[in-house]
Each structure stands twice: as C-alpha cells, then as structure tokens.
Amino acid sequence: MSERSDFYNDFFGNPDISEREKYKYYTLNNSNVLVEKEKIRKIVTKKGLSSVMNDTKWLKLQNAIKQLPFPPPYIEKLIIEDKTYEEVKISKTPHWLGNWEPFYNEGMYLFFTIEYIKVRPCYAEHRGNLVAPKIFDETEEFKNLLKELHIPYEEDEGIFTIFGYR
Known part of the structure; x- marks a missing residue:
C-alpha cells in the first residue's frame, strides 16, 4: 500500500474525525476534486443557477437518515448531466434502498456535484x-425530518425533490 492510501484509510476510517472535517479536507486537498469544483462552478454560472443546499445541510441530512426505519431510495441529477427534470424518474415503490453513505464509502456523490435528488420514501420488499410485495412507507417520517432540519424541498405525489442548485 502506498503512503497516500494508508493516510486515507487512517483518516477516513478514524471515528474521532467528524464527517464534516473529512468532507472538507477531501474537497479542499484532492487535486482531482479541485478541478471538478472549478468545472462545476463554470456550469453553475453558465446555467444561471444558485446554491440552495450547502455542505452542512447535506451532511445533517445524510446523518439524520440513520434515524429512519430504512434509507429511502433516491435518484440524483448531477450538475454535469444534460437531463431534463422530467427525465429523472424514480418508481412509485422502488425495490431498492438508497445509499446515503459518505462519498468515501461509495455512497452519495460529492455534494457540490448534485443539482438535485428525488427521494421516494417507500420501499417494496419482494x-x-x-x-404482492410488502410496502414500507416512511413518507411522514421523512417529511418531518426535512422540516426539523430546515431543508427546503418540493413534494409531488410522494416524491420529494431536494435541490442542491436552482
């Protein structure tokens, strides 16, 4: 193993270092991430978007999801993707759970890359x-969590859209 991977394993595996510190360190010190940030900044400017969420709110949401009975399924639209809002679809009762883990555990994308996510807080267990599948629904719990965290969202037919940029 290289010194760099040893460092990353020690750093990101350390429970004494907060998720915020890990995220901040990575996004400020990884050269590939710095290049990506600049690319995203240019796209955001070109599209005339403004930031709605910040790292702190994303991290609070990511952590609070652990309080729910299950991690709700979501689909993301990244700022670099050329998809319309209508093209980003999530099924009425997904048969999969959302991966709300930190980026270094191959979970959510780096927050600054997310234009929005659509969350369906239901799960169909085969x-x-x-x-017929057993349907688990945590819509009310999810809505309450968003309100408690003061996270802006739009709800349409049980799908919650959380905008990173708008």
Whole structure:
C-alpha cells in the first residue's frame, strides 16, 4: 500500500474525525476534486443557477437518515448531466434502498456535484413471484425530518425533490 492510501484509510476510517472535517479536507486537498469544483462552478454560472443546499445541510441530512426505519431510495441529477427534470424518474415503490453513505464509502456523490435528488420514501420488499410485495412507507417520517432540519424541498405525489442548485 502506498503512503497516500494508508493516510486515507487512517483518516477516513478514524471515528474521532467528524464527517464534516473529512468532507472538507477531501474537497479542499484532492487535486482531482479541485478541478471538478472549478468545472462545476463554470456550469453553475453558465446555467444561471444558485446554491440552495450547502455542505452542512447535506451532511445533517445524510446523518439524520440513520434515524429512519430504512434509507429511502433516491435518484440524483448531477450538475454535469444534460437531463431534463422530467427525465429523472424514480418508481412509485422502488425495490431498492438508497445509499446515503459518505462519498468515501461509495455512497452519495460529492455534494457540490448534485443539482438535485428525488427521494421516494417507500420501499417494496419482494416476497415471491405469486405474492404482492410488502410496502414500507416512511413518507411522514421523512417529511418531518426535512422540516426539523430546515431543508427546503418540493413534494409531488410522494416524491420529494431536494435541490442542491436552482
């Protein structure tokens, strides 16, 4: 193993270092991330967007998801993608759970790259080919969590859209 990977394992695996400190360190010191940040900044300026969420709010949301019965499924639209709002779809009752883990655990993308996420706080558990799936719904819990954290969102037919930029 190289010194760099040893450092990253020690740093990101250290429970005494906060998620905010880990995120901040990585986004300020990784040369690839710095290049990506500049690229994103130019796209945001070109599209005339403004930041809605900040790192602190994303981190609080990411951490608070652990309080819910299950990590709600979501789909993200990254700022570099050329998709319309209508093209970014999430099913009515997803059969998968959302990965709200930190970026270094191959979870969520770096926050500054997320234009928005669409969250469907429902989960359909497969119980067999001849049996209807069991539906778990944490819509109210999720809505309360967003309100508690003062995270702006739009809700449409049970889909919550959280904008990183608008």
